[in-house]
Amino acid sequence: MGHPFAHTRQTVDTPGMKFSDITAPTPTTESLAAAYAQINAELDAGALKTAIAAWDTLRRSVETWSALVHLRFEQDTANAEAKAARDYADELNPVATSHEIALKRRLLALDRQAVAAITGNHALRLWETDVTTFEPVIQGDLEQEAKLTAKYTELLSSAKIPVAGEIVNLSGLAPFAQSLDRPTREAAMRGLWGFFAANGAAFDDIFDELVKRRHGMAQKLGFETYIELGYRRMRRVDYGATDVARYRDQIHTHVTPLVGKIMEARRKAHGWEKLYAWDEALTDPLGNPKPAGGETYLTAQAQKMFANMAPELADFFETMTQGGFLDLDNRPTKAPGGFCTSFANAGMPYIFANFNGTHHDIDVFTHEMGHAFQNFRSKNLPGFDYLWPTMESAEIHSMSLEVLAFPQIALMVGDAAADRYRRMHLIESLAFLPYGVCVDHFQHEIYANPQATPAQRHEIWKRLERKYLPWRDFGDVEYAAKGGYWQKQMHIYGSPFYYIDYTLALCCALQFWVKSRQNYAAAMRDYVVLCGRGGQAPFQALVASAGLISPFAPGALEAVVADAEAVLA
């Protein structure tokens, strides 16, 4: 079959690419208006292919600039210049969106087949969704939403938590939170919730304003609540809130009791009278396996690991390390967390992390690398819209790499700890599912009741936490015990309705794990091919194309859970 996209295909080559070479001009309101006027003039003249190609180049450039600005802010949230640049980007973003939406509307009104011959059909479905999420009337709301999210990130990054004679930020707290020493774990949790209690009003206010802004935007766009708009902003075209609710019920029925049993077994094994929330992070009774070395060591080991998994992964990782596309150490003013971003005009991704000596450091090489590899493999797909898939599909690439790395994991944790690492990872995967759906259910209730008070929101969380995570006991750590836990979950503030995506992807990743145990080479091949498909299709179609069962289909969840349970038994 001939390639229908050959004519406008943008080929990006990356030989010897260096991060320091990545640049993109700073757009302005005027430059964007001029660029879009030029594209519209091409369309007026009937030059569809030229117009779409020019638009693609422009979007890659603007996206690269925006990614650089956001990355520099996250790398040093206390840097006034980086913050000013981010503020400027956040203000300009709705202007760019406004132009984009107008062009998408225009293209959707043209001969559909002619456009699809250039961009592929799925892009049109995405645009049909996108155009319902924006009208110029919400431009100011979008700006404020971005600023509130930045404010939340700054507040989180400002945490200076005293624990065991040290002062740490949120990323630095993790080793204490999963310490083998129980009083240290408890102290870490008390320190964490002390910080949230001290800033509770600020966390509540930011969220209250976010919810009301989002609800207001939904109403201005003609939706009853933010839920429908939220789904559309996530570009979900092949499932809805009813499917997700049914899926949450499945997790509650099949996984919550299993995790409850695992927690109860842990309590008994340690001889504790009660299992407290600070005991949950100690998954391995001997202490969670730690990486066998620091940044330099792990990076070298990862190169060996990828060479043993797939040559494509090894080549790509070398490009990443040689080009300086990783920022891994934890610095005091760095934003917490880890992510993968990308520079679309160069076809290169970038990994941001905060090493803290726990097994989470390994995730950089097994999780973020999955995102990066997919993005890299998709760089020459026909058009900007396919560089990343929607998030539930994107997390398949990352979470599957975590389990596909299992046979090689001794390189990262040492031979003696390899089996324990795999066991820990499986237990944490299972335990994650009820938490993930709890976060999702919470957001549905929040946006269905936008007028709820902060106190009512804490009540909602507490009720749902009791439903999905009935073992969770914060003792007398009051702020968390009263339903404040959700405030440390960044996605709830910055990326509404994203969280369920991790659990959907995990369902698929566990299927890859089952397959890899039967035929590793075949599973790895399917994985590499899936990464190359990028965002060319919606979630359930991508899942089916890799021979996986949709998490919404009957039985998909039970099967993987049963396998995991059997291995753990």
Ligand SMILES: [Zn+2]
């Ligand atoms: Zn991810």
